[in-house]
Amino acid sequence: MFPIITPGMDASDSQVTAKRLKEICVSYIEGLNARDFDPNSPRWQETLAPNFRLLVTSDAMFEHLTPSLDVANENTKDLDITAMCEVLRQSAEENPGWRSRLIDAAVTVYRDQKAGFVKQRPKADAEVWCSCEHSGVPEGVARSAMWVGYFAVLDGEWRLVGARHVSGMGSPDFI
Known part of the structure; x- marks a missing residue:
């Protein structure tokens, strides 16, 4: 398991925060597996920020799922909640056996500073690096x-404001 890194926080606060952030990541993955592609569903409304953005790059995980994204011609696509749900819906229709699961997660909480990661991403109070397994593409x-x-x-609640495939990793590797 990856360590929980939370500079400036005591251990109990760190563990509670890390647990909540991991729960949101698991809820996101469960949404994919449950085929919950309604952007207005409670799952998305309670965990994603209204200004949530999914950055999809030309080497991103979606290239083997939905070729219709056509990211290669633009290098990146920045998807809002509605566009993300539509891409996921199309991917699930094209790949009915597609499932994901969280293998591990590393949580970092920034106490006294906002961290900017890439210019396309919003500033964040925390980040969670997730190791996942995707199966069923192809069967x-x-x-x-x-x-x-x-x-x-x-508004006093942790929300996922952005997500992206880890750049430079290429397409997901065969396990």
Whole structure:
């Protein structure tokens, strides 16, 4: 298991925060597996920020799922909640056996500073690096992938404000 890194916080606060952020990541993955692609569903409304953005790059995990994204011609696509749900819906229709699971997560909470990661991403109060397994694309194949979620406290609640595939990792690897 990755360590929980939370500079400036005591151990009990760190563990509670890390647990909540991991719960949000698991809820995101459960949404994919449950085929919950309604952007207005409670799952998304309670965990994603209204200004949530999913950054998809040309080497991102979606290239083997939805070729219709056509990211290669633009290098990146910045998807809001509605566009993300539509891409996921199309991917699930094209790959009915597609499932994901969280293998591990590393949580970092920034106490006294906002961290900017890449210019396309919002500033964040925390980040969670997730190691996942995607199976069923194609049927009988499992792939590993890394993605990072960016979190902020909005109206007293942790919300996922952005996510992206870890750049430079290429397409998810066969396991």
